[in-house]
Amino acid sequence: MEREAKTKKRVQVAIVGGGIVGTLTARELARYELDVLLLEKEAEVGWGTTKANSGIVHAGIHEEPGTLKAKYCFPGNQMYPKLCEELDVSFRQNGILVVALSEEEMDTVRMYYQRGLKRGVPVRLLTREEVLAQEPNLNPEVVGAVFAPEGGAVMPFELAAAAMENAVANGVQLMVDSPVINAWAEGEQKYLETPTHVIEADVVINAAGLFADDIARMFGDDSFSILPRKGEEYLFDAQLEGMVHSTLFPVPRSKTSKGILVIPTADGNLMIGPTSDDMPVKDDIGTTAEAFERIFSESRRMVPGLDPRKIITQFAGVRAASDRGDFVIEFSPKVPGLLHLAGIESPGLTAAPAIAADVPKMLQEYGLNLVPKSGFEPRREKVVRFRLLSREEQDELIRQNPAYGRMVCRCETVTEAEIVDAIKRGARTLDGVKFRTRAGAGRCQSGFCQPVIMSILSRELGIPMEQVSKRGAGTEQVNFKAKELLGKGVC
Ligand SMILES: Cc1cc2nc3c(=O)[nH]c(=O)nc-3n(C[C@H](O)[C@H](O)[C@H](O)COP(=O)(O)OP(=O)(O)OC[C@H]3O[C@@H](n4cnc5c(N)ncnc54)[C@H](O)[C@@H]3O)c2cc1C
CATH class of the missing domain: 3.50.50.60 (FAD/NAD(P)-binding domain)
Incomplete structure (x- = not known):
């Protein structure tokens, strides 16, 4: 134009x-x-x-x-x-721990402690016994840590x-x-x-x-x-919830990275990452086997019991470093x-x-x-989060609005009413629904619920199924109707 x-x-x-x-x-x-x-x-x-x-x-x-x-x-x-x-x-304010695995690393931990005190950040120095009491799954060779209880997720x-x-x-x-x-x-x-x-x-x-x-x-x-710097992250199945309580940081080895962390997310999953790799382009969000190996070996230095078979998904983000x-x-x-x-x-x-x-x-x-x-x-x-309510509260909601009784995402317990609400609040795509409600974010990664979410998006936005997309134009999920394929002699 x-x-x-x-x-x-x-x-x-x-x-x-x-x-x-x-x-x-x-x-x-x-x-x-x-x-x-x-x-x-x-x-x-x-x-x-x-x-x-x-x-x-x-x-x-x-x-x-x-x-x-x-x-x-x-x-x-x-x-x-x-x-x-x-x-x-x-x-949630689950706190952060910077963990020393050697006496030498304790020097950096003490430096963070002093820096925290100077800035007014609530901090405590923990002995080996205190850290292990707080995080029993941590490497038993831990020497000590600095704990900042007001870190969060x-x-x-x-x-x-x-x-x-x-x-x-x-x-x-x-x-x-x-x-x-x-x-x-x-x-x-x-x-x-x-x-x-x-x-x-x-x-x-x-x-x-x-x-x-x-x-x-x-x-x-x-x-x-802007000098793009990529970070890959790997997310575990919700079964691992509770294995680690605070976000665990190693003592960093470079000025541009805080190291590979073990992260309990705000909704209870466990995540490991991120890498920190300078990139020639801004839009490379692919993940690699090499980074996976690096992340796993680094995170297992802190939590040896992490099991790669429990990973359900991975992603990468790019930092806009100046x-x-x-x-x-x-x-x-x-x-x-x-x-x-x-x-x-x-x-x-x-x-x-x-x-x-x-x-x-x-x-x-x-x-x-x-x-x-x-x-x-x-x-x-x-926002109503159905999965977090008591049985009585759920029953009452279903009585008021039967759409709370229609379960769409079984992995994450997300109902039709929550998806409709997310759309009213601005979701226009499958990703928009997923990030607002968690529908499709669980173990099956939307294998079962995607068609239902698509039909709800189509109905609520008043658009045909062919226009329902994962994340905007160019990512539509339905290319042809079955009738059209029959007409083309494809099936
Ligand atoms: C792997 C990784 C882990 C991180 N972990 C943490 C963490 O744990 N804690 C923390 O504090 N920080 C963390 N960060 C940093 C944090 O994610 C960023 O600082 C923050 O998201 C930057 O937000 P922003 O709004 O500046 O950029 P963005 O979120 O990138 O927003 C920029 C927006 O501008 C839009 N846009 C771009 N060009 C145009 C255009 N031409 N016209 C219109 N719109 C445009 C984009 O689509 C985008 O929506 C992490 C970063 C990475 C990559």
């Missing part, structure tokens, strides 16, 4: 990218009388690096002093309990989707399937072009993750580059009113609430007049 034919739209603030940084920023800005629009290139928010990470709310002891990572990590950690309570998102996609839902309920506009393909400035005004729209904005917030340097360059700003080795949180030196929230690699998930909370202040300093919105509602409507 020619630019002239595209729909024109004017807003005060346009956010590019609906990852955890963009969605939480949108929610923060929804607290003010501002016209805010978030543009996301995918069919749903939260599908970039935010979907594929370890989900750890870091304690704030790993980050080097003087970095933006250190500035935002611990404050972000402290915001999590209230944030997840307001947005009704799965979160969250479901990152759930948080991004919930933040967006809450931002939209408070007046933020969301456009999905809207990649920014061109951008420029004319005087004080900034323009963003998508395949269908030209958006004019007073302020543009660049939260495009791996592609943040591309967005900056569209504006003629080459002040930073060439500065730190977050890039600043107004563009070239384009007034272009705010970069870029290079948000680990611990970006943890830091994101604190980064987002700083944005209104930065916009005010730029000259935007921020008037608090009187009707801002920080809470989103609670």
Whole structure:
């Protein structure tokens, strides 16, 4: 479509990218009388690096002093309990342990302990006996550990989707399937072009993750580059729940990685990873046998009883590391009113609430007049998680709405009513349903329930089955109707 034919739209603030940084920023800005629009290139928010990470709310002891990572990590950690309570998102404060397997490694553990004390992070030094009492499945050769009880685990996609839902309920506009393909400035005004729209904005917030340097360059700003760094992770069957309680970190051996971890996720599964490999491209999310071997041998140094036969799935995410080795949180030196929230690699998930909370202040300093919105509602409507309810509560729900009695995903105990609710809250694809409800995330990996979920999506969205996709255009699951195949003489 020619630019002239595209729909024109004017807003005060346009956010590019609906990852955890963009969605939480949108929610923060929804607290003010501002016209805010978030543009996301995918069919749903939260599908970039935010979907594929370890989900750890870091304690704030790993980050080097003087970095933006250190500035935002611990404050972000402290915001999590209230944030997840307001947005009704799965979160638990199970603590993190950095484990020493030799006397030499104890030096680093003591350094983390001292750093924690200095930053006000609650930390305790544990002896071998204390660590083993807390984590009986740990390698008995453990020498000691530092324990940070306020480290936690969250479901990152759930948080991004919930933040967006809450931002939209408070007046933020969301456009999905809207990649920014061109951008420029004319005087004080900034323009963003998508395949269908030209958006004019007073302020543009660049939260495009791996592609943040591309967005900056569209504006003629080459002040930073993104250097992709891949991390593979492997997820165990729910049977292993309880084998490890806190997230286990080894003493890191490199400056760009915290090492291979053993991670109890927010919903009770056990996960191992991630690797940390520099990549020549931004979109390689394949997993490899070589990385699997590396992850297994490293994680078994800490927990020897981990059984590779209990792995049910694996994935990879790509960190958007900047060439500065730190977050890039600043107004563009070239384009007034272009705010970069870029290079948000680990611990970006943890830091994101604190980064987002700083944005209104930065916009005010730029000259935007921020008037608090009187009707801002920080809470989103609670989500029913059928599997977590008592028998009596389940029976009562089924009496009120028989769709709670129709079990769709047997592995994860997800009902039709929960899937319908997820669609009402913004799910448009199989992945959107899976990440919101866990339907299809269990042992059979949606082998049984996918056709049923597809028919619910088709019915609720009013689209034919052929348009139901796994994750947006190009990933549709039904290519032909059986009748058409018969017509082609295929069967
Ligand atoms: C393997 C791995 C493990 C990690 N573990 C942790 C952890 O345990 N704890 C922690 O704190 N951090 C962790 N991180 C880091 C964390 O995942 C990131 O810091 C965080 O997700 C970054 O969020 P973001 O919003 O900046 O980027 P993203 O989530 O990538 O969001 C950017 C968004 O911009 C959109 N976009 C891109 N280009 C365009 C365009 N042209 N137009 C419109 N939209 C566009 C994308 O589709 C995407 O939705 C991990 C990272 C990896 C890779």
